[in-house]
Amino acid sequence: MRKVLGTMLLVLATAAGTLGPVGSTAHAETTGVRIMLAGDSITQGFDGDYTWRYRLYQELTRLQVPFDFVGPHTEPYGGSNTYLATGWDTDHDAKGGTTLGAQLGNITGDMEAYRPDVLVALYGTNDLRLGVTREQLMDRWRSYVAQARAVRPDVKLVLGEVTSAHAADHDASNEALNQLAVELSTPESPVVVADLDSPEFDLQRDTYDHTHPTPTGETLIAQRVAEQLAGLGIVPAQPEIVQPFVPWSPPVKANVRRVGRTLVIDWHATKHRYRAREMRMRWTNVRTGRTRVTPWSRWNTHLRTKALPPGTYRVDLQASRRTMTSAWGPAVERRVSRH
Known part of the structure; x- marks a missing residue:
């Protein structure tokens, strides 16, 4: 588990596609807000991705936010453990192909092990693709939030909307999620929703398969998450992450x-x-x-x-x-x- 102080890693916050320094030794051993980024493959990313987690890392670093990404995993999905950027805090709690329902059996243990101050959770795509109804998905969210709070009653939660064109009824589910967040939010443990399924999110430009983000789409997801972190008082200024175009740049060599x-x-x-x-x-x-x-x-x-x-x-x-x-x-x- 690697801890980060933004002021010592400002060099990483250059252009959205710039590679960071190699290795993990650059992470300063200091305390900060503990953030656990949870979800499916949209959050985990694949070999050959930057991931939206990296885009968020860059922005928190640029804004000199003391923070620590926490979670049981560090790798992208795929087997070669290759991100397009190196030298950043890759800890996360995401697993490609998983559902919110499957994670109900894990969230208590993950909360106990990593004690996040903030839990960012982007789930629902695979639940809806597998036939879960809107009502069932909201029940799963209720249970997920309740289990997280049972470990940390003051945990702050950022939930993510579903954007995939392959997820049935996702528009109505997103509306229900926003209503649920208002219902569940408390002064001690606020629940907010990242506006991912916004008019600005273009499936043709921001995903390569109508589900998984392109490098450009990564910047928009990170922007929407960071905006909610700003609303929670964790990010001190308006985030500036989203880019009109970011190329996919794997250094393929024969x-x-x-x-x-x-x-x-x-x-x-x-x-x-x-x-x-x-x-x-x-x-x-x-x-x-x-x-x-x-x-x-x-x-x-x-x-x-x-x-x-x-x-x-x-x-x-x-x-x-x-x-x-x-x-x-x-x-x-x-x-x-x-x-």
């Missing part, structure tokens, strides 16, 4: 070796590392500038070129994940000789 007068290009590792759905590659003769670009490929993870004229070749990759397409990644140069 493994290239020369075999005779051919090049063998492999991209299996980098495809898995950044959870790319499709890849394509190009190789360029450095002297002549002649370039060959392959079609997008979902299933193949390597190829061998035909015999190439002698010379130096630059090989680079490009990745896509549904509607997101990266820039061309770092190039690898190999020399092809006559023999």
